[in-house]
Amino acid sequence: xxxxxxxxxxxxxxxxxxxxxxxxxxxxxxxxxxxxxxxxxxxxxxxxxxxxxxxxxxxxxxxxxxxxxxxxxxxxxxxxxxxxxxxxxxxxxxxxxxxxxxxxxxxxxxxxxxxxxxxxxxxxxxxxxxxxxxxxxxxxxxxxxxxxxxxxxxxxxxxxx
Numbered sequence: 001x002x003x004x005x006x007x008x009x010x011x012x013x014x015x016x017x018x019x020x021x022x023x024x025x026x027x028x029x030x031x032x033x034x035x036x037x038x039x040x041x042x043x044x045x046x047x048x049x050x051x052x053x054x055x056x057x058x059x060x061x062x063x064x065x066x067x068x069x070x071x072x073x074x075x076x077x078x079x080x081x082x083x084x085x086x087x088x089x090x091x092x093x094x095x096x097x098x099x100x101x102x103x104x105x106x107x108x109x110x111x112x113x114x115x116x117x118x119x120x121x122x123x124x125x126x127x128x129x130x131x132x133x134x135x136x137x138x139x140x141x142x143x144x145x146x147x148x149x150x151x152x153x154x155x156x157x158x159x160x161x
Contacts, residue, residue, distance in 0.1 A: 019155035084133035
């Protein structure tokens with residue numbers, strides 16, 4: 001898991017794999033608040049952005065999740081959220097296995113979960129070995145506009161087709 005800001009990213013982007021740079025540049029190159037909810041291809045179905053308008057909810061109402069094929073980068077555009085995260089330590093707590101259909105595993109519970117508060121240009125990168133619980137209310141549920149950048153793990157070798 002990586003937690004940073006776009007300001008810091010601009011100073012350190014050479015440290016990121018090319019595919020993550022391509023995804024993060026979407027945030028710099030587009031008028032995010034003007035984009036309608038939906039999917040925006042960056043490199044076909046290998047790297048793309050999902051603009052989401054949603055409502056945050058209490059932590060206990062959201063199942064933690066992981067993905068096997070895609071890295072997620074979460075970026076809160078308007079509103080605030082907290083995202084829980086933890087390493088996968090108990091694979092036996094899987095509640096729903098939708099890997100084949102949606103590249104998604106959801107968990108009943110998470111051991112040693114921590115939270116980061118998202119907003120103000122911050123982003124969080126979650127790899128397949130990072131459980132994450134997005135869209136959690138900080139204090140009260142509220143409206144949230146966010147971008148989830150999806151990067152296929154196969155692109156980390158530097159060959160993005």
